[in-house]
Amino acid sequence: MKFLVLCLGNIGPEYADTRHNIGFMVADYLAAKFDAPRFEIGRHAFTTEFKHKGHTYVLVKPTTYMNLSGKAAAHWLATLKAPVENMVVVTDDLALPFGKLRLKGQGSAGGHNGLKDIQATLGTDVYARLRFGVDANFPKGRQVDYVLNAFSGDELIELPTRIEKSGEAILAFGAMGLERAMNVVNVK
Numbered sequence: 001m002k003f004l005v006l007c008l009g010n011i012g013p014e015y016a017d018t019r020h021n022i023g024f025m026v027a028d029y030l031a032a033k034f035d036a037p038r039f040e041i042g043r044h045a046f047t048t049e050f051k052h053k054g055h056t057y058v059l060v061k062p063t064t065y066m067n068l069s070g071k072a073a074a075h076w077l078a079t080l081k082a083p084v085e086n087m088v089v090v091t092d093d094l095a096l097p098f099g100k101l102r103l104k105g106q107g108s109a110g111g112h113n114g115l116k117d118i119q120a121t122l123g124t125d126v127y128a129r130l131r132f133g134v135d136a137n138f139p140k141g142r143q144v145d146y147v148l149n150a151f152s153g154d155e156l157i158e159l160p161t162r163i164e165k166s167g168e169a170i171l172a173f174g175a176m177g178l179e180r181a182m183n184v185v186n187v188k
Contacts, residue, residue, distance in 0.1 A: 002056045002080050003174045004087040005030070006073055008114045011046075011063050019134040020066060020147040023090040025159075026132070026166045027059045033167060043079075044072040055174045069114040070121025077122075088128040088173050090166065091115060092147060096133025098155055099162035101169055103130050103185040105178050128178050130169055130185075132162070 009015065009024035016024075031039065034050035039061065046061045058080060062072035069089075077087060088103075091114055096102055106126040109115035119125045138146035151159055172181040 001054075001174075002058060002082050002086060003170075004058050004060060004073075004076055004080055004082050005170055006060050006062070006069070006076070006087060006089045006118075008066060008069055008089060008091045009061060010065050011061075015148065017150045018148050019092050019151060022092045022132045022134065022163075022166075024061050026090050026163055026170070027061050029163045030057070030167050030170065031059055044075050047076070052171060053175060057170070057174060066114040068117055070117040070119070073118045074121050084122060084124065084127045085178075088130055088170060089115065089118060090130045090132065090170070092134045093131035094134060094136040094143065094147070096131060096135070098133055098135040099158055099165075100133035101130060101162075101165060101185055102133070103128065103169055103173065103178070103182045105182070128173060130166060130173075132166055 007023035007027035009021035015021050031048050034052060036048040036050040039046040039048045044062055044064050046063060047058060049056055049058045060072060060076050062069050064071045077084060091112060095110060105128055108125065109119055134147065169181065169185040172184050
């Protein structure tokens with residue numbers, strides 16, 4: 001069985017270590033952990049894949065920039081001939097405290113432009129998403145600056161552990177299915 005792991009972020013060195021690129025960081029972690037081949041440029045994304053316990057996980061880092069993530073989602077679902085139920089989107093979330101993970105199977109975009117575009121393109125809000133809390137520690141009107149800046153020094157200490165937990169959540173999604181994985185991921 002194949003799973004599409006759509007890891008949101010923006011391409012370019014200026015975005016590399018920003019809060020908005022947590023999806024890319026999780027993809028890089030999983031690729032390294034499972035000795036996946038180098039990411040290759042494909043249509044609308046950099047991709048690689050790895051196998052774990054009989055499942056194939058296709059890691060997709062869109063090259064469309066955040067606001068057009070739906071193009072990558074639609075293209076790679078069609079290319080893999082995978083149902084939307086086999087896709088999990090990894091994204092940052094301002095509404096959650098730093099490092100808190102929340103796995104959900106449907107819902108609003110919560111103001112996130114990447115999720116808005118995915119929902120508009122796919123015509124549904126019913127798909128798995130792993131939200132990685134980046135907190136909302138910014139002055140009013142400075143949201144964009146905040147998510148496009150690097151993590152704080154204190155956050156950087158905890159970041160590797162939280163990225164590892166995100167990887168575990170994705171593997172749980174593939175191994176157990178969404179409902180059971182939610183019961184494991186959302187209680188931590």
